[in-house]
Amino acid sequence: MMDIPHAGYILASYLLAGVIVAGLVLLAVLDDRAQRKALEKLEAQGLRRRSSGQTGVQ
Amino acid sequence: MLRFANPTLFLKLVRWLIPLAAGASAVLLAWGLYLVFAVSPEDYQQGATVRIMYIHVPAAWLALSCYSLMALSSVGSLVWKHPLADVSAKALAPIGAAFTFLCLVTGALWGKPMWGTWWVWDARLTSVLVLFLVYCGIMALWTAFDDPARAARPVAILTLFGFINVPIVKFSVDWWNTLHQPASVFRLGGPSIDPSMLTPLFVMAGGATALMLALHLAGMRTEIMRRRVRNLSQQLARQDGGS
Numbered sequence: 501m502m503d504i505p506h507a508g509y510i511l512a513s514y515l516l517a518g519v520i521v522a523g524l525v526l527l528a529v530l531d532d533r534a535q536r537k538a539l540e541k542l543e544a545q546g547l548r549r550r551s552s553g554q555t556g557v558q
Numbered sequence: 559m560l561r562f563a564n565p566t567l568f569l570k571l572v573r574w575l576i577p578l579a580a581g582a583s584a585v586l587l588a589w590g591l592y593l594v595f596a597v598s599p600e601d602y603q604q605g606a607t608v609r610i611m612y613i614h615v616p617a618a619w620l621a622l623s624c625y626s627l628m629a630l631s632s633v634g635s636l637v638w639k640h641p642l643a644d645v646s647a648k649a650l651a652p653i654g655a656a657f658t659f660l661c662l663v664t665g666a667l668w669g670k671p672m673w674g675t676w677w678v679w680d681a682r683l684t685s686v687l688v689l690f691l692v693y694c695g696i697m698a699l700w701t702a703f704d705d706p707a708r709a710a711r712p713v714a715i716l717t718l719f720g721f722i723n724v725p726i727v728k729f730s731v732d733w734w735n736t737l738h739q740p741a742s743v744f745r746l747g748g749p750s751i752d753p754s755m756l757t758p759l760f761v762m763a764g765g766a767t768a769l770m771l772a773l774h775l776a777g778m779r780t781e782i783m784r785r786r787v788r789n790l791s792q793q794l795a796r797q798d799g800g801s
Contacts, residue, residue, distance in 0.1 A: 504605070504606045505605055505606065505607070505671075506605070506606065506607045506671040507606070509607060509610065509667045509668065509670060509671050510606060510607060510609050510610055512667050513609075513610045513613050513614070513663075513664045513667045513668070514613065516660065516663055516664065516667075517613045517617075517660055517664070520656050520659070520660050521769065523656070524652075524653065524656055524773055525773070527652075528773055528776045528777060528780065531777075531780045532776060532779070532780045532783070535780050535783035535784050535787055536783060538783075538787045539783055539786055539787050539790070542787060542790040542791065542794065543790070545794065547790045547793055547794055
């Protein structure tokens with residue numbers, strides 16, 4: 501790969517794409533996990549949405 | 559279509575739509591990378607550097623697609639005041655910003671060996687930079703309000719105002735004399751790229767689009783949960799205050 505002219509530019513592009521994709525996926529997973537945990541904690545205290553039994557945006 | 563805008567039904571649908579989109583993305587990106595590095599030829603002028611195109615161009619398409627979807631969601635938010643429309647717009651902003659950033663940096667990494675410069679203030683590059691700054695402004699505005707319901711209207715107005723830039727990005731290479739090459743895929747007269755390069759480009763773009771869809775749906779689901787957490791926390795605070 502390093503024999504190819506401008507290989508560093510190509511490698512840097514694909515590495516950056518990998519880092520950005522991994523970052524987006526990781527942030528999505530961590531955020532999802534945090535909100536799920538917070539919701540479970542609140543629901544464990546007996547709190548329910550007004551339209552309990554349903555899931556939705558309030 | 560409006561039936562699917564019901565949050566309860568939406569949450570049921572995303573349970574299988576997210577893994578489906580994520581799986582399709584993984585398969586397409588793996589196939590695309592194989593085509594890019596093992597099958598597609600080098601360009602007769604650019605050599606192997608043309609391989610940056612398979613990341614740069616899908617990133618550019620998604621930067622514009624995310625913004626167009628965000629503008630569409632903003633119309634839904636302003637006209638029908640549908641809470642899922644705000645949720646959709648909010649979830650798209652960081653994804654669009656990430657793809658725009660990737661497009662700008664890979665453009666610089668492609669520009670340096672091919673043009674001899676990382677950056678020029680030409681119409682295409684500058685309008686994409688403006689697009690990135692608009693994305694950042696929209697994300698900042700979302701975080702400036704405690705209540706997402708109150709943020710929805712100003713964000714939607716800013717998003718629609720910023721949409722003016724989308725056709726400028728697309729047609730900048732036709733309207734002005736730029737260092738950036740003119741459109742070579744979506745243009746009158748058909749693509750000017752050889753099928754041996756067009757196929758991996760479309761496969762990579764398909765994979766990136768499926769990834770964007772999976773991230774968007776996952777972001778919407780998380781945002782719905784965040785709003786539920788906020789409402790339940792307020793309910794708890796009211797109970798504590800009342801007792």
